[in-house]
Amino acid sequence: MFESIDQLGRKHSFENRPKHIVSLVPSQTELLHDLGLENEVVGITKFCIHPTEWFNNKPSIGGTKNVKMDAVKALQPDLIIANKEENVKEQIEALEAIAPVWVSDVNHLKDALAMIEAIGNITNTNQKAQHLIKEINSGFNQLKTTNTTLKTAYLIWRKPYMTVGGDTYINDMLQYAGFENVFANEKRYPAITIEQITEKKCDLLLLSSEPYPFKQQHIEALQAALPRIKIVLVDGEMFSWYGSRLIAAASYFKTLQETIRLH
Template sequence: MPSFTDQLNRTITLPGIPQRIISLVPSQTELLASLGLDEEVVGITKFCVHPGHWFRSKKRVGGTKKVHMDVVHELQPDLIIANKEENVREQVEELARHYPVWVSDVNTLGDALGMIRALGDMTNTAAKAAATTHHIEAAFSQITPVQPAVRTAYLIWKDPYMTIGNDTFIHQMLLRCGLQNVFEHQTRYPAITVDQLQTANCKLLLLSSEPYPFKQQHIDELQQYLPHTLILLADGEMFSWYGSRLLQAPGYFNELLNKLKIS
């Protein structure tokens, strides 16, 4: 039986090519769809909104943080795809007592490309996965980063405001765009205040569409405290989804950077 090592250096053994896959990660669910695994994927989370026809038709096993074990057992998967950050460790460990669970750990573009290739190897779609990584690398080579770097803050949550540190995938995407994360001295997802935003002297403030759905009203609220800062809404999927969505991200980044040139 073939064995595979995940991105936490855990080794799993599969009985063969997986025929009943559950994905607990939205961006990786979208990737599995792009690899053509429509029949093989039997379960997804309630946050796996892409592709839309999967969201409407596939069995939902709960959320990324609260998996319904009884639904998983009902589906009897032969492979579960999870992620270190997005899923709860105790739940992953419980699932691993019953099924092969492959866990990704994606903090850089290189990690994402490695994850894509690994899923291709496990699901007998290596050629499609290789083509996907090739196209992603080519697309990222076309990003034209702003120069000099623009002091930038990126918010993912409200009440309290939360931003991103230097050990996140979003931080790496900002760097690719020539955007300097003013909170790069922090790690993970620290809570911050408006006072800290003012002190940071950011020239650009990006408000993400997820996990908190920032809207124009939030731009208006913050603009009064940051009158000299350009505040824009950002597509969170482009900055934080590390599957096949990366094919679209560079084009989106270039459009965003063009807004900076004309502002």
């Protein structure tokens, strides 16, 4: 028997290490893969696109916000991994009748590292989890001396345009990447206007590849309205995926900084 406290402060007790895991969170699905849990993970969501072989071959249990309860039940999981923000509270509560639901709540890098360590403990992959944490820390430690000087807005959606507030994980990543979020005084994911971006006197506008897939055509449309602001497409997974994708994030941020300075 061992216990684990999830990131909502809820205690879970397990007689044995889980052998049948369902993941409701794309970034945590990728983490489970990188922890070597090929055989243990029995179900994932339709948005769990990494790794490709799991996306193509693992049973799908629906979306992150519309989980198919019958599909989960049929897989007979002994652990379900969810997230406070990405999944629906009522669905999490319903799933608890099927199996323990370990819920993450990640708003900062430290939360992500704590989550990785906890998942490693639950799944008996402590050594691999600690190796991932060491790699992630090594990369981000090299970014901590970056001067945060570029006043930046980060868009995640259009019609309406939506950005990120100061209490989000993306905001934390923006700071590590060397960008000052001009909407840091806002909460979560507020809708904003072009006029508000102009009023903030931004140096830089970042257009994320997810959840809305911004493209070059959107740069061109926005550039006409914001001629003095540099507009750049960015990989949203690097700013919002808080599992093992973090290994690549620090290097991506460094390259992004260099690219923006050169242009």
